[in-house]
Amino acid sequence: MATSTLPIGQTPSALGTAPSIRRFGDDEDGGRTISTPASQVVSTPSPTLITNTTSSGKYKNGTYTGSVADAFYGNIQVQVTISGGQITDVTFLQYPNDRQTSIEINSQAMPLLKQETIQAQSANVAGVSGASQSSAAFIQSLSSALGQAI
Amino acid sequence: MGMPVIIDIPGKKAKEEIFRKVFDYLSSIDEKFSTYKKDSEITKFNEGKIDKKKISPEMGEVLKLSKGTKKLTHGYFDIEKGKKIDPSGLVKGWAIHNAAKILIKNKILNFYLEVGGDIEVMGGPWKIGIRNPFKKNEIIKVLSLRNCGVATSGTYERGLHIYNPKRNYEKADEIASITVIGPNVYEADRFATAAFAMGIAGIDFIEKQEGLEGYMIDKEGIATMTRGFKKYARPN
Numbered sequence: 001m002a003t004s005t006l007p008i009g010q011t012p013s014a015l016g017t018a019p020s021i022r023r024f025g026d027d028e029d030g031g032r033t034i035s036t037p038a039s040q041v042v043s044t045p046s047p048t049l050i051t052n053t054t055s056s057g058k059y060k061n062g063t064y065t066g067s068v069a070d071a072f073y074g075n076i077q078v079q080v081t082i083s084g085g086q087i088t089d090v091t092f093l094q095y096p097n098d099r100q101t102s103i104e105i106n107s108q109a110m111p112l113l114k115q116e117t118i119q120a121q122s123a124n125v126a127g128v129s130g131a132s133q134s135s136a137a138f139i140q141s142l143s144s145a146l147g148q149a150i
Numbered sequence: 151m152g153m154p155v156i157i158d159i160p161g162k163k164a165k166e167e168i169f170r171k172v173f174d175y176l177s178s179i180d181e182k183f184s185t186y187k188k189d190s191e192i193t194k195f196n197e198g199k200i201d202k203k204k205i206s207p208e209m210g211e212v213l214k215l216s217k218g219t220k221k222l223t224h225g226y227f228d229i230e231k232g233k234k235i236d237p238s239g240l241v242k243g244w245a246i247h248n249a250a251k252i253l254i255k256n257k258i259l260n261f262y263l264e265v266g267g268d269i270e271v272m273g274g275p276w277k278i279g280i281r282n283p284f285k286k287n288e289i290i291k292v293l294s295l296r297n298c299g300v301a302t303s304g305t306y307e308r309g310l311h312i313y314n315p316k317r318n319y320e321k322a323d324e325i326a327s328i329t330v331i332g333p334n335v336y337e338a339d340r341f342a343t344a345a346f347a348m349g350i351a352g353i354d355f356i357e358k359q360e361g362l363e364g365y366m367i368d369k370e371g372i373a374t375m376t377r378g379f380k381k382y383a384r385p386n
Contacts, residue, residue: 070186113353113374118290118367123277123384126158128289130267130281131304131327 059085059149066145068094080145087146153266159258168256172249176265179245182208185236196234212237215244215340223344223355243301243339246270250334263335268301270335277384283326283367290373291329291365292384299335302327303346304367324349328366330356331382337362 260273279289304327345352
């Protein structure tokens with residue numbers, strides 16, 4: 001039986017801050033071992049930074065450059081402009097998947113593929129596939145920029 | 151790699167030792183291929199400090215696979231970033247698939263193995279969710295998977311409604327995410343990486359590939375799926 005070596009959802013202080021691991025659903029019948037390598041940990045930002053700036057202005061006016069954050073497939077770095085105390089511009093200074101290519105895909109007549117609106121599902125799952133790393137890096141860089149504007 | 155590693159082996163078969171083996175292997179790959187480590191082989195290679203003839207067998211294999219993938223994807227998968235190379239878009243899936251082979255070699259045939267949202271499963275069926283690219287705590291699809299790999303390429307949702315695209319964004323900005331199911335996570339990862347770079351055309355590209363199914367989500371929250379995708383999806 002496998003044993004957990006780290007508490008799930010908590011950040012181990014010895015390794016520094018790490019993205020918290022969200023569990024969806026119940027444990028399977030067996031162990032789950034979760035480990036976060038010490039290198040390149042992404043610091044978890046304050047969750048309130050992006051939304052709901054008041055009209056009286058939470059931030060000081062100016063332009064602030066965030067830290068360069070590792071999005072695994074490349075770097076993310078954002079620059080934030082504050083005017084009237086609010087975020088008025090976010091620019092990507094660095095963005096992953098930069099490609100120099102002028103090759104177009106040959107698209108022959110394709111069958112029409114099925115479409116649907118995405119809808120929240122409520123199921124217990126063993127795990128989740130998602131592009132989490134890019135998201136975390138974006139938040140990290142943005143929060144680092146906004147942190148300078150307070 | 152800065153990402154959580156999850157190994158789930160149901161039942162009593164798995165000893166601590168087998169987990170150690172997989173973690174050690176993934177750490178060793180990180181030591182070699184992390185572009186953020188000063189002493190990694192890839193960093194030294196990019197700094198011109200390693201003779202092309204003296205690269206490790208793993209580096210050689212990754213370079214070879216990258217070349218093949220570039221051809222297969224009409225150049226949309228390309229590890230050249232300016233004067234440097236960054237094979238991260240292939241290394242992750244390749245490493246997880248190799249780690250899965252360690253489990254299989256040790257007669258573990260029912261497992262879930264994940265590194266940062268890229269997953270390989272054996273046995274099962276395993277219920278796996280697809281993350282909502284606009285709401286990271288929400289699942290918008292439930293898959294039932296056996297003996298395959300799944301990977302998602304995507305980007306943070308532009309929840310910030312006010313931004314000024316001063317740069318000329320490439321096709322990678324056209325969609326929010328694309329999830330690819332393949333015979334293993336190496337295939338799923340490299341094709342998800344390439345398909346994401348293709349923007350909206352990516353899902354058509356996946357449709358054309360044998361053995362791959364895809365689920366793309368555009369900026370409006372409309373999903374497009376390949377014709378064989380439905381067999382993997384569970385009703386709510």
